[in-house]
Amino acid sequence: MEILFELGFLQRALAAGVFLGLACALLGVFLVLKKDALIGHGLSHVTFAGVALAMTLGVLPLAVALAAAVAAGLGISWLKDKAGLYGDTVIGIFSSVSMALGVLLVSLSRKFNVSLLQYLFGEILAVQALEVWLSAGLAVLALLTVLLGGRRIMYMTFDSEAARAAGVPTGGLDRLLSVLAAVTVVLGTKIIGILLISAFLVIPAAAGLQVASSFRRALVYSVLISLVSVTGGIIASFFLDLPASASIVILSFLLFVFCFLLRAVRSR
Amino acid sequence: MNDPLPLVSVRGVSFSYGPRAVLESVTFDILAGDFLAVLGPNGSGKTTLLKLILGLLEPRRGRVLIKGLPPEDCPDKSLIGYIPQKAAHVDPYFPASVAETVAMAYRPPSRPLFGGRAGARLAVERALGLVGLLDEKTRRIGSLSGGQQQRVFIARALVNRPYLLLLDEPTTGVDREHQEHFYDMLGRFNRSEGITIVLVTHDIGVVDRHVDKVACLNQRLTYHGSHGEFCRSDAFREMISDGRHLVSHSH
Numbered sequence: 001m002e003i004l005f006e007l008g009f010l011q012r013a014l015a016a017g018v019f020l021g022l023a024c025a026l027l028g029v030f031l032v033l034k035k036d037a038l039i040g041h042g043l044s045h046v047t048f049a050g051v052a053l054a055m056t057l058g059v060l061p062l063a064v065a066l067a068a069a070v071a072a073g074l075g076i077s078w079l080k081d082k083a084g085l086y087g088d089t090v091i092g093i094f095s096s097v098s099m100a101l102g103v104l105l106v107s108l109s110r111k112f113n114v115s116l117l118q119y120l121f122g123e124i125l126a127v128q129a130l131e132v133w134l135s136a137g138l139a140v141l142a143l144l145t146v147l148l149g150g151r152r153i154m155y156m157t158f159d160s161e162a163a164r165a166a167g168v169p170t171g172g173l174d175r176l177l178s179v180l181a182a183v184t185v186v187l188g189t190k191i192i193g194i195l196l197i198s199a200f201l202v203i204p205a206a207a208g209l210q211v212a213s214s215f216r217r218a219l220v221y222s223v224l225i226s227l228v229s230v231t232g233g234i235i236a237s238f239f240l241d242l243p244a245s246a247s248i249v250i251l252s253f254l255l256f257v258f259c260f261l262l263r264a265v266r267s268r
Numbered sequence: 269m270n271d272p273l274p275l276v277s278v279r280g281v282s283f284s285y286g287p288r289a290v291l292e293s294v295t296f297d298i299l300a301g302d303f304l305a306v307l308g309p310n311g312s313g314k315t316t317l318l319k320l321i322l323g324l325l326e327p328r329r330g331r332v333l334i335k336g337l338p339p340e341d342c343p344d345k346s347l348i349g350y351i352p353q354k355a356a357h358v359d360p361y362f363p364a365s366v367a368e369t370v371a372m373a374y375r376p377p378s379r380p381l382f383g384g385r386a387g388a389r390l391a392v393e394r395a396l397g398l399v400g401l402l403d404e405k406t407r408r409i410g411s412l413s414g415g416q417q418q419r420v421f422i423a424r425a426l427v428n429r430p431y432l433l434l435l436d437e438p439t440t441g442v443d444r445e446h447q448e449h450f451y452d453m454l455g456r457f458n459r460s461e462g463i464t465i466v467l468v469t470h471d472i473g474v475v476d477r478h479v480d481k482v483a484c485l486n487q488r489l490t491y492h493g494s495h496g497e498f499c500r501s502d503a504f505r506e507m508i509s510d511g512r513h514l515v516s517h518s519h
Contacts, residue, residue: 033362033363151371151372151374152372154364154368154372155372155373158362158364158369158372159352159372161324161352162350162351162352162373162424163372164324165322165323165324165345165348165350165352166345166346166348166350166373166375167345167346209361209363212363213363213365213406213407213408214363214364214365214368214406214408215363215364215365215368216368217363218363
């Protein structure tokens with residue numbers, strides 16, 4: 001185990017994973033309760049289109065993906081409000097159109113190689129110091145959002161109409177969550193990959209919600225499950241020579257199953 | 269002597285959902301300390317009226333004023349308690365404890381650097397004490413009975429010591445015994461805490477026993493005045509003769 005503390009790339013991977021896991025766990029609880037759990041899935045498809053566009057233009061992929069995902073996150077909030085559609089419908093529209101756009105760009109540019117696969121499946125052992133700092137910044141933002149606005153977001157999630165009547169800025173908070181989800185998905189593509197990041201946003205939160213009797217506990221359990229998944233997944237992938245992203249998601253799923261069974265036993 | 273300044277002024281308010289008119293030129297005042305029942309058949313605009321007072325909807329014509337200001341400019345909106353119609357339909361799996369459900373609505377009177385959490389806890393415990401649910405504060409909201417949940421929502425509406433409480437058919441789905449406790453409790457808040465209460469209901473029995481003023485809506489305001497006069501009014505006779513939309517539970 002000492003090797004874990006000696007290899008710089010592994011330390012960066014673990015640090016970025018822990019920060020990202022913290023952000024995913026906190027945001028995930030709100031998104032799952034808002035029935036917007038699939039927003040991560042939709043935004044990951046937008047990220048794919050952004051990466052494809054950046055590779056076609058020959059510019060920095062994550063910067064283009066970030067701009068595209070943030071714009072899409074705001075677009076999803078706006079369209080839900082203006083078109084009177086349910087969140088899953090709007091997310092479905094953004095998701096499929098972005099994937100179509102991405103496939104079109106991939107087909108037209110004929111430039112794609114192994115680097116696209118890195119974005120699709122993640123390459124956690126290639127995480128740079130800048131990405132660790134960005135993940136830390138995201139974790140701080142998610143933590144501040146919960147500490148300063150958690151009660152209002154919970155009110156909006158529980159009873160949107162009563163919250164609005166009490167002066168809670170529900171539209172602004174919805175947009176804030178969408179933007180944070182967009183940044184999380186884009187930063188997560190390097191670690192978990194476009195194809196699996198949405199699972200990391202949903203599964204720890206869903207597992208925590210299985211066993212929590214209060215909102216605060218749901219947040220704590222979600223964070224713990226997320227951190228165990230990310231550290232366990234990375235360490236397992238290193239020692240067993242497995243893909244890190246798949247290991248993290250499978251481990252979080254096993255923890256979900258454990259929480260589900262625990263709840264079933266408790267309620268008997 | 270001058271008339272007291274109304275707490276809520278509804279002035280010539282009309283509203284429609286698309287082409288369907290719901291309210292037409294409704295004008296009346298709600299005074300501080302009133303316990304007002306809003307009656308009317310389904311689709312008569314009762315819920316819409318509450319939403320207009322809260323600023324959740326904008327009138328097509330006319331205006332609503334709270335303490336002389338439009339609802340959107342009202343500086344203390346968190347001091348208006350609101351219990352929507354669907355409040356009784358709680359997601360049984362929502363992971364909020366009773367205390368957290370009440371705390372959702374808490375707004376500190378000022379923003380202290382330290383001690384805000386203690387202030388919130390005290391306010392939540394006071395509100396839960398008022399509705400007799402302090403011992404249940406750690407229970408999950410979804411595990412309570414319909415009557416208990418309704419008392420939690422009252423506590424949530426009371427947590428900021430409101431001056432105005434708006435309730436939209438708050439006892440739908442609650443059994444008779446708990447309904448009576450609930451309305452007795454509202455009466456106490458109105459008398460002892462001086463909270464102005466506006467209650468949308470179909471239950472003429474509740475109106476008989478608890479409220480002091482009545483507003484009847486059927487797109488237009490057909491009656492507004494004291495409960496005693498209402499029982500002798502044409503609006504009351506019309507409502508009784510067309511009793512499809514009323515229920516009466518007398519004890």
